[in-house]
């Protein structure tokens with residue numbers, strides 16, 4: 579994910595607590611599913627639901643990520659050269675009576691990279707839906723999209739203090755490059 583926590587006054591400018599993790603895709607990824615959950619691309623009319631989820635999912639992290647408004651979403655997503663709504667995946671609860679946005683992740687295909695490289699941005703799961711495998715499902719869909727677009731190396735930027743995220747990515751095979 580793109581990191582937006584401010585460095586502390588004692589932190590050197592090289593941001594040593596930002597962690598870069600990588601995973602090579604050697605074979606087509608296995609796509610996972612979660613009962614009662616549908617994964618599909620972002621639609622413009624879902625922006626408010628996305629922003630509400632973002633505010634809840636990143637609340638309380640240290641270093642903090644402040645909530646986004648529509649302008650932030652434009653700056654961080656739609657204004658970027660890599661933006662494609664097809665690569666911004668949303669996990670919706672399937673219950674027809676009460677659809678709920680449960681999670682999201684965005685694939686960035688780095689422009690001009692050869693061989694093609696991708697990045698995992700803004701992975702999030704609603705606090706009440708964590709530890710049920712949803713992030714793993716989202717990541718599997720992202721990896722399949724990456725594979726289909728010719729990406730064979732994925733990277734993610736996270737923060738060493740974000741223990742859930744670090745544990746999650748390590749569990750999914752993402753490693754620091756030697």
Ligand SMILES: CC(C)(COP(=O)(O)OP(=O)(O)OC[C@H]1O[C@@H](n2cnc3c(N)ncnc32)[C@H](O)[C@@H]1OP(=O)(O)O)[C@@H](O)C(=O)NCCC(=O)NCCS
Nearest residue numbers: 579702703708709710711712713714736742743745746749
């Ligand atoms: C990181 C995050 C996306 C994980 O979502 P999740 O749906 O709970 O993750 P999963 O249930 O798919 O977890 C898969 C595995 O990752 C590891 N893992 C996930 N959360 C963990 C935690 N809090 N502590 C330790 N291991 C964890 C476990 O090995 C887990 O498997 P298990 O539950 O069978 O032990 C979620 O905690 C979140 O939204 N955090 C806030 C936002 C954030 O930090 N995003 C990442 C930015 S880079």
